[in-house]
Amino acid sequence: MNRPARVSIQTQDFDLSAEVAALRAGDGGVGAVVSFLGTVRERSDGASVQAMELEHYPGMTEASIESMIDAAFERFDLRAARVIHRVGPLQPQDQIVLVLVSSAHRGQAFLACEFLMDYLKIQAPFWKKETTPEGARWVDARVSDDAALRRWGLEADNGGVA
Secondary structure, three states, X not given: OOOXXXXXXXXXXXXXXHHHXXXXXXXXXXXXXXXXXXXXXXXXXXXEOOEEEEEEOOOHHHHHHHHHHHHHHHHOOOOEEEEXXXXXXXXXXXXXXXXXXXXXXXXXXXXXXXXXXXXXXXXXOEEEEXXXXXXXXXXXOEHHXXXXXXXXXXXXXXXXXX
């Protein structure tokens, strides 16, 4: 069975259907595939978003996400997982992130997908800059995001804003 890499950090867009098919390929034990597809919002903190740019540290970002996928496999009964995160300049409504997990049963797949998304939102080393009519601004972590990680028994103190 030849599956794609578990983590891909890329500038190009992705095809949800093709990614799901690749994750399931040749695995007759898959009973559920759960996905999270994130897009660039048109508004953030009350301001219109004209564009977003994402930066990361190549190598470090992939290793960090791989480590969290390993943790998901330890916590949940999974068959496969894949995370795609785009970087570079993006426009409102562009696809930005895809988390896919497969399992024999839906409950484990739902939990693992949410676990991975909470991690990506808080701990993955990405930096987001939004362009608004008032100018460019870096996006800060939120206290509510830290709370999401705590429910999994993970700690984060990103100096989030309320």
